[in-house]
Amino acid sequence: MNNRVINWFRFASPSSFYPIAGKMIPWFWLLAAVFGAAGLWLSFFVAPTDAVQGEGYRIIFIHVPASWMSMFIYVVMAGWAGLGLALNARLSGMMAQALAPTGALMAFLSLWTGAFWGKPMWGTWWVWDARLTSELILFFLYLGFIALQAAIDDPRRADKAGAILVLVGVVNVPVIYFSVKWWNTLHQGSSVSMTKAPSMAMTMLWGMLLMALCFWMYSIAVALMRVRAIMLERERHTEWVKQLAEVKP
């Protein structure tokens, strides 16, 4: 038992996480490509035309995965932030910082594809509806976190301030999720529910799930790439960085 605890902390040090992340990145890219190819094939060539929305509904295949990822990445960030405040491990601050831009991008894509879906179906690009507004707040939380971290010179202090912001903002995630139930909104209800059978064709559901897996693998790959760059930036004066094969002259 004791051994296991020690092993976990060993992975939490940047010097051992850096090479492991480097080995994992190509695999996550490969998985993202495979899931993406299969998902796009299902989305465009297998899934039938929607009875109500015609071909316009196909936006769902990126809108839902992007929205899921924007919320999921935020929860993961909050997890790292809490771990960072509790254990003061260097890795957690770096992970939170590496995830934020990808999360912001997912929130942006969710809003963008939502607008391009809302225009033909609702007749408007934007409404101040509970679901849309809370997702916009999520986007601003990501931007606020990035701006706050950039404004504080000392990285360890920036991590702490950022962690508190992320943890306070996490209350917004269930608000987004339940907004379609709590308020009477223009946005439709959940596409996939845990409690009842799916209301859409199985091929549509599979296309959406495969695209979600693709976005998931993409996010892991790009966050690992970014955390490696952050490690080099923050640990540039340490011996392990100087000993790296890619750094030696």
Added chain:
Amino acid sequence: MNWNSPAEFFAMGGYALYVWGSFGVCALALALEPFLVNQRRTVILRSLRREALAEKLDKDPK
């Protein structure tokens, strides 16, 4: 198969602007982000290599 011709596929049943506007921006964003991250890595690696070279020349100026 849903489409009888490539033109029909690109027309997306009249929703071309909305479907391709969504998928296009998504594809662009998901291609641009790894490119920018890679650039960030290149910048820091270049700086680290220069520093290492400077240190080496400091010790052994030949």
